[in-house]
Amino acid sequence: MASQAQADRPLPGLHGLAFLGFPLHPAKKPSPERAGHLARVDVPMLFLQGTRDALAGMPLLAATVQRLGARATLVPFGQADHSFHVPAKSGRSDGQVLDEALDAMVAWVDGVLRRRTPAQAGPARRAV
8 A cells, every 4th residue: 555655646755665575466366457556656665575475476576576677676585475474394484584574674775775865865764
């Protein structure tokens, strides 16, 4: 919903959008329709996504992110589902995956904030 709002009525001062498990389509009904509005979002976007997410087939999401160009970044998490749960056979815990997701988000936010021009910087307290 935040991305739809930003596409329709951009919020001044918003520096980026991060999605933890973007719901690209209903389970078992692959379609890029829910991503159509993303082309109108003019801020950087981060997609943190499990490769087993039933709500976003990875090939379809990767193609969607690629079409968005340089303002979109996809970070896949192997064997994770929509809630970033991984099976025990993955050798990783859910907590480890969430730590990886948080590290990826922090790195992305740092990069977004470093790319701002001085005129965009404004107060240091602005959220991404």
